[in-house]
Amino acid sequence: MRLSWKLGRFAGIDVFVHPTFLIVLLPGVFGGRDAIPLILALFGCVLLHEFGHALMARRFGIGTVDITLYPIGGVARLMRIPRAPGAEFLIAIAGPCVNFAIVAILAVLGFFSMDGEGLSLDQGSFLGQLATLNFGLGIFNLIPAFPMDGGRVLRAALSIGLGRTRATTIAARLGRILAVVFGVMAVFVTQSFLHLILAIFIFLASRNEELQVLGEERRRTFGETDQSIWYAPPGYRWVDRGGGLWQLSPVSTARGAQGSNRWM
Numbered sequence: 001m002r003l004s005w006k007l008g009r010f011a012g013i014d015v016f017v018h019p020t021f022l023i024v025l026l027p028g029v030f031g032g033r034d035a036i037p038l039i040l041a042l043f044g045c046v047l048l049h050e051f052g053h054a055l056m057a058r059r060f061g062i063g064t065v066d067i068t069l070y071p072i073g074g075v076a077r078l079m080r081i082p083r084a085p086g087a088e089f090l091i092a093i094a095g096p097c098v099n100f101a102i103v104a105i106l107a108v109l110g111f112f113s114m115d116g117e118g119l120s121l122d123q124g125s126f127l128g129q130l131a132t133l134n135f136g137l138g139i140f141n142l143i144p145a146f147p148m149d150g151g152r153v154l155r156a157a158l159s160i161g162l163g164r165t166r167a168t169t170i171a172a173r174l175g176r177i178l179a180v181v182f183g184v185m186a187v188f189v190t191q192s193f194l195h196l197i198l199a200i201f202i203f204l205a206s207r208n209e210e211l212q213v214l215g216e217e218r219r220r221t222f223g224e225t226d227q228s229i230w231y232a233p234p235g236y237r238w239v240d241r242g243g244g245l246w247q248l249s250p251v252s253t254a255r256g257a258q259g260s261n262r263w264m
């Protein structure tokens with residue numbers, strides 16, 4: 001049974017809202033009742049960000065199981081994570097690019113309607129705030145730490161020269177260092193409980209991504225038996241079906257709900 005509520009189906013992908021999402025709409029949590037339209041618009045942009053990942057993944061033949069909105073952001077569950085660095089790079093970068101595109105569109109709208117009420121990009125105006133938030137969202141997602149897109153961008157870039165295993169280890173390690181710095185800042189500088197929670201979340205996600213990918217790569221390289229000398233195409237591995245029958249199976253399936261299939 002699934003906990004989330006279905007919002008609809010767009011471009012062939014089911015979109016859900018997790019019940020915990022409602023807490024961002026509680027007046028007072030993020031600046032009172034007046035802020036609710038802005039929060040809804042922002043999460044609309046988060047949804048577009050996720051569609052950026054999903055539609056770019058589709059170009060590489062990778063489907064998306066669903067997209068779910070949580071209070072901390074959106075999560076797109078891809079059928080699998082591409083091993084090819086170019087594909088991973090483009091799918092990862094597509095999300096933040098959507099946010100920067102929204103900023104550009106809002107800037108053009110604001111430029112052509114400087115006299116128009118409500119379309120000005122002044123600080124404090126609705127569209128101005130939405131543009132600022134989108135810019136922040138794009139930059140935040142480019143922080144080179146898993147599970148942010150920046151972590152995947154970095155891993156993809158490093159994979160070209162170092163291979164996926166080594167690249168993942170380095171990217172995950174850098175992510176943990178950033179998480180520790182962020183955590184120390186949360187305690188001593190910003191003194192924000194929310195920032196501390198975020199730092200811990202990034203730290204754990206880095207470790208999770210590393211273990212996940214290292215496990216995957218080990219299975220690909222060595223297999224579960226010595227039969228693994230057979231070549232398995234990217235994203236697949238040989239599975240013993242018994243009676244001498246071997247079958248190619250996807251490394252991670254849609255049902256697998258594994259950490260690294262979830263894109264934020």
Ligand SMILES: [Zn+2]
Pocket residue numbers: 049053095096141148149263264
């Ligand atoms: Zn993203």
